[in-house]
Amino acid sequence: MNEGLVPQATPATAVAGSMPPPAADCLVARVLTPPGLRWIDGKPLAARLLGAQHEAALALPGVRAVVIRNNFAGVAAASGAQAANAIQALQARWSAPPRADDAPVTRHALARRGNADAVLAGADARHTQHYQWPLAGTRGEAYCTAVADWRDGKLTVWLPSTRPGALRAELAALLGIAPQQVVLACWQSPDDRADPALLAPHAAADAALLAHAAGLPVMRRLCAADVGLADAALDVRVDTALAGTAIEAYAATLAGTAAPAVPLALWLTHTASPVADGIDADHAGATTMPPYRIPHVDLVATGNAAAFDAAPPAAARAQVFARESHLDELAAASGTDPVALRLAHLDDARGTALVRQVAERAAWTPAAPRANTAAGNVQRGRGFAYAHTIDHEAGQTWSAWVAEVEVDGTTGELAVTRVTVGHDSESLPRAQAAPSARSLELAVADAALQLTSATPAFDTWPAEAPSASQALPAVPGSALPEVRLAGTLAPHDALAASPTGTMPAAAAVANAIYDATGVRLRAPPFSADRIRLALAEARPGNQRSKRGWIAAAAAAAAGVCATLMPWRAPIAPVAPPEAGFYSAATLERGRLVAAAGDCAVCHTAPGGAKNAGGLPLETPFGTVYSTNITPDVQTGIGNWSFAAFERAMREGIHRDGRRLYPAFPYTAFAKISDGDMQALYGYLMSAEPVKAEVPQTQLSFPFNLRPLLAGWNLLFHRNERFTPDPSRSAQWNRGAYLAEGLGHCSACHSPRNALGGEKGGRQYLTGGSAEGWEAPPLTALSQAPLPWTEAALFTYLRGGYAPHHGAAAGPMAPVVEELAQLPESDVRAIAHYVASFGTPAPSPAVLAAQAAQLEQRSAQAARTLGGPGERLYQSACAVCHQSDQGIAQFGVKPSLALNTNLHSKLPDNVIQVLLQGMPAPPNSELGAMPAYADTLDDQQIAQLTQYLRARFAPDKPAWQDLENTVARLRAMPAH
Template identity: 60%
Template sequence: MSGRDDLVMAPASPGAWQPPPEREWLAGHVIRPPVLAWQTGTLLSARLIGCDETAARALPGVATVLRRGDFLGIAADTAPQALQAAHALRARWQAPPKAAASGLPLARRIVAEHGDAAQAMADAAGRSAQDYPWPLAGLQAAGCSAMAEWRDGALRVWLPSRRPGALRAELAALLGIGEDRITLICWQAPGHDEDPLYAHHAAADAALLAHSAGRVVRVRVEAHELGATQAVVNTHIESAWTRDGEIAAYAVNTAVDARGSAAVMHAPPLALWLTRTTAPVTEIEPQASAGGDTRDDAILPPYRFDSLSVTQADLPGQPRVESTPAQAARAHVFAHESHLDEVAAASAQDPVALRLRHLDDTRGAGLVRRVAAQANWQPRGERPQAQQNVRRGRGFAYASTIEAGLADGGQPVHSWSAWVAEVEVDATTGEVSVTGVTLGHDSDAGEQGGVDAVALQQEAARAAQQLTVDGSRSDSWPAANLPAVHDASLPALATAQLPEVRVGGALRPASATLGTSAAVTLPAAPAVANAIFDATGVRLREPPFSGERIRLALAAQANPESTPKRGAARKRNWLLAGATAAAGLFVTAMPWRAPIAPVAPPGAGFYSAATIERGRLVAAAGDCAVCHTAPNGARNAGGLALDTPFGTIYSTNITPDVETGIGNWSYAAFERAMRQGIHRDGRHLYPAFPYTAFAKTSDGDLQALYAYLMAAEPVRAKAPETALAFPYNLRPLMAGWNLLFHSPKPFEADPARSAQWNRGAYLAEGLGHCSACHSPRNALGAEQGGRRYLGGGEAEGWEAPALGKLSHAPVPWTEQALFSYLRTGYAPHHGAAAGPMAPVIEELALLPEEDVRAIAHYVASFGDAQPDAALASAQARQLEQRSADAARTLGGPAARLYQNACAVCHQSDQGIRQFGIKPSLALNTNLHGDKPDNLIRVLLDGIPTPGTSDLGYMPAFGESLDDRQLTQLVHYLRKRFAPDKPAWDNVDDTLARLRAAPAHRPNHQPNH
């Protein structure tokens, strides 16, 4: 414990400071504004204009309903009761102004200041000013819980955070009480689902509701509720040096900037904004030397400068980065060490000598000398030069940090680290390989235990790989972002060799505050960046250090005199482009293609686990099993009948069985099929196999998919032969079709769009082949693009509705609704997934959440301006009221059929919820469509396996209702739930046709 009455630093098991037992808690629920975003440090949100507090208070279990400004919350005996009351509130919101207005301005605090930096800058012989952005991790999936108790005029708050910063002052301002009446009980987060970054938001919500209810209230917040996406620590450094190379002035300003929306981890509690409470600003005294605020000590350079200025731009209250000290430390160390290397290059000094010139820390200087000696450090002019196209370089970096501590007595721990990184750069591709690392680490934590050299080697390799892998690439998979190991068959995924790790100087254990070996690897990023500069002259000031960035920079460095004249180059480029296009057209139009010889299947264990895992995700995104699994058949063994306007096409066996599957296909044959639609034996494939979309897939993803399929269990299953009628059975005609309608070009990212949009486009246009079903086709079966892209199509006898501006959904789709539908198979304002879409939802469930969000983001971009949640809810209520009015004019046998078969599951006023969520038919897209096909399909076949457990299964009525009853019911549902739409024609004929067609029920389970 801290020894203070107002702040208790509790252990993981708080003991006497445990909150009351769970039976005494109230469940808190806060209704967030439908529009919530952060712009340049201010909140932009919808305004609360009304709600039905009376209806919510009347519900059982509700202890309090609190409305204050734009804050709206409920506390009830149970979480379901709180959620039910939240729905009863029917909150109404007003769209925010386009320009954000806030009474909570950015503040700049002085962290350290001495000397006259301005005068030193003016007198300098040389100056440098640079920005060093450091991206923080994505924040969508995080969340946190907190509890608060109001009793006897005092507030007690339990939260999983060791450094609450300005929270006490903020809670005091929020409740209008003195800080002496607030006790914070803090402990380290016990579970992986508790992210202390958001503890202050949950604590403020819980405090407000506890103060209102006079009880203990528990609240959980999720990052996506707070408008959180990604933040960037941006460090701006200006320096000046004298004629002899002495750094005379060093000025640092750091801030957390937003990319997309600001990081709420640095903002005051959201409740302060919503209640329009002025946030208290905690002033921080200037510090004259390194040390000071141990929570963020790495912001201070570890060197002596005659003039120093370090400032930090904060939102009101102290910035909350305490749960990620390694992230903050890496950002600051990267900036300082990169800038020192830039100064050394600009002033023609050796980087190590420059650091020692300004390093007064005896222990740190000793570590720097030992590591440099162990690495045989030499000035640049004395090192071997590059050979041929491989450029080699070495980079140095140093870190001195204070780790808030787990040393004896809980005191802060001083830690020193130094690295020399060695790299090789391919000047043609820009690819970087870290070939060696010499490092040393010293710490006040003591010498017992040591550091596992093997683990440290792996940590160094991982750090280097993370720096040199471009996570913004469209084909980057979170679960498989490391190169494959020992996978000789896949050159594009071949492993970079683990760097040789040499230890120079002391090597002692790092504090657990920064994580295993985290303090040791703090210099990794600048050391690698400095080595790349040493090798190539390319200065990378932001990770990741992608080969493409280096390649482009090297091209820009090329000697202008060695390049062809502009006119000649342009003429040559046109000739090359024309020749390439002609060759491509010739190959595409060839009616016969040579077979590719069969190969022996690879043995067990040939592919790495990382490659197979990446391939599993690629297969899930491509819905391979959806089409290649027959009803009651083995996964991917083929045989599913695909109805097309040209006849029935049967999917093939894609398991690695040699005789009936693809076990004897080489990767070259597999890639040709995926990109060009050519079978291994040279036959043209029909575009029911969407190679027109799969061609956009990256090489790495195709190679991983091949490995995944080849590593699966082979299944001997002969699929039925596809035998279309003349002339569609003439496969060579597909060569002309390809010439007209197919481009084998891979996906190209749009530089004007965000990384999320491009990731969504890559998945939706390529692997996910959304347009294969959701775009109309011309008379020759080719997808129509342009304005008709995603304008609606057909799939296996089902209507695939339009997804963009042509959508006939009664309530416009929003990005959040699309995400909910794709992730769970249900969107409240639209309905549940059925037919061929249901197994697609099962496959999407295997993907990381951020991938599904990216697809939703991309698809939403094709719609009109999206309504906010309040407007969408108002539209939904209007539609439901209209259907209720129509019901009073309808009756007869069809109405009785509806009451007996449908009402209990689809009407909120009919009995209790027995079978899960009650989807509103007034909002169902199918009932508002131009054709009754999907409605009839659902009535005939039901929904036996809903996408989420919250949805009850829908029984099939094909056997229990005859054609006359089903026709009556279809007409009744149309009249009642879409009264503004005309009656459907030819319902009888459609019903007869669909009864005769096979149902889509692939029997496969996701491969979790």
């Protein structure tokens, strides 16, 4: 995590005097990670490369360079997919990973004053705690990007680092050129969310090596796992001796994984580093001595951390977090105000003035005890932290934070609601000579998002962080805090948005969480799950007994038996929660969960109030009406407890004990995580209640016997939460969670048996039906004339229209509208997951050629067709769909030759679109299509449908019995 926890507010452009990288023309780099790679004392321990199929990889389409050099194996290709194919074609063979030797633990003194060991040994009040600082980044799959270009005997590298230090000489040594031939430009990809100081040198070296071989620009995008640093962390043990409220001694021991000083590519290629000590001198300026008046101080780095010299950014941030968190714990233990404790130990007039000004700006009153405030289930707290660093470029810098948080006591959802920040500096680097207050606000907001975004599990809802070139996004209920600025010598419009400005961020937020909840988190980031579990552990009567596992097993067995019982006991009604019971963060998470689950799509009748129910759902066994899920006490779920709500969602049991029909997809919702389930309940219970009676579902015998559903559940339902696949990527697991659970894609896109159970296994996502529409296969069985690519799936799900396939219509149209509310990364995850069931996609050039062939074939077929179908097409369709007639009516003319529905085995979707029309997709230039149910009769609809099939899918057999199909679909209720 390191600097990646609080990234620099570096614009996604090159520094003055350099051009941005040629991203559009870049090759994509892939580099093999040696198995078992790990770092010992700043040096990699890696397996040896025994062999690789160089020529096989180089012969693949799109591959421009393959570099095999000692233990380095990498490729550069025109696309990421082609590079991945080339990496696989290498068929690399590796030796067994070497074992680490049992070398004695090294110790490295960072700073010392007085005799801390002796004072601590004789102290009456000694406080010891451990803290941890992750190095790799707060978000899983957090990437760092570098671009290299070799031309005219010069290497230009764009990377997200303002202090490259020894990198220029290292890259020159790697390529066997002079350092004067290397130009480094500061640039950061807007998609990067990783630590530039930790990962940028590795990305730069890989890109440089492959660009030198290819003679073309190469982009290398890597995450911490690619260089063996996925679990890298620094541990800080802090010991203090307290005499009353005076700190007599302070000792900190830094241990853990050292940040590598040399790019991995140098080690793998056996290139000697031209820098003797391997330490980036530019990173050695910040001091580690605490900025407080403490007589005895001893700071030591041990083991792997001994590779740190003075205080690179990771060590500095780790120690600031540990020290400022520990001081907050000392203040609580001694009954002292945290700000007053720090002021009592500050002799620095400039730092003291900044602390006082920040406290005043935040309305901090040291004389009054700070008790957390609560509204309903929301707990609020404030935390303070301070940092003082010395850098050879910027001189002395001072930073102080007051963070204010809200924590939901049930879900653990955390929101940083306000930050008061002060930052002062003796001088500013020339590249940052005139930063604005806005840049500091952006850095603060981004820091808050990073701190509250844990390494994503499958149920983590990402927040879109602002970049330095953006305004703060105005997202309702988002975690973006209000930012207040305070400064001493520098005016607000000249505060430096340097990384030192966010040094106190992690400790301030951790201290605020403690103030709000009494829960002390000693490692960032601070996720809702960690807070929720800590709160549960802290509650009275929640101690685990030695026989707890027996009770858990008994409860699980009882749950299985209860699921199979035909009748279930009702759950007593409860009073609805008061307004403001749930935090804004919980409600925002619940809103996203509801959108991903398409709750409003099924629980809103045409023209009815949102979620008030009454929508008729056609099933082979009769019509099922959706229920009212607004918090109305009489007709909705206003008197449902969470236990009743969760039972309905996971088991399909109403609060009154009757079983729900599986038209309500509890078979999928059972996979929802506990955190998402609680947030969804809070969101629904906080909505506006709507009193609305819905029609009673009346199915024919024997389907009207609800107790029989116990047997159905035994056959077709597994009440199990989603379990991620450890062999898959975080993005794939996120997409699987959304698609299999909340999104319940298989409810429509998988076939069902005679009893209405979904067919899984090889028939998963191979096609189904929904409300009179065909839900086409999402696998390799798709009838689409062009294969669905991951990019096309994302475009379709995000905007409702994919040029090579068509637009979302019928039941899919409102689903797309709901997905538009989700973060873009979530929609990409769904597309990534669904694409994994299809065939490998050809290159964009091949797809374009195939599309042109389909268009030409359709044009040839049109010359042989005529009759009433052709006349209906010309009058009703051609103006919007035929590129050679007039201008585009709505910005784009969708091609029918590429339309997936026209190539299907069934005509249902084409007929439904003609009858019902189609709304304009939410995020495209495509316009709405009118309905023809009232202007064309069954025969005309059938004639037009048959013409469309013959013209735009001439290789497919003609559809049969179209008039009867039109009559059947016309008789179905429209939604």
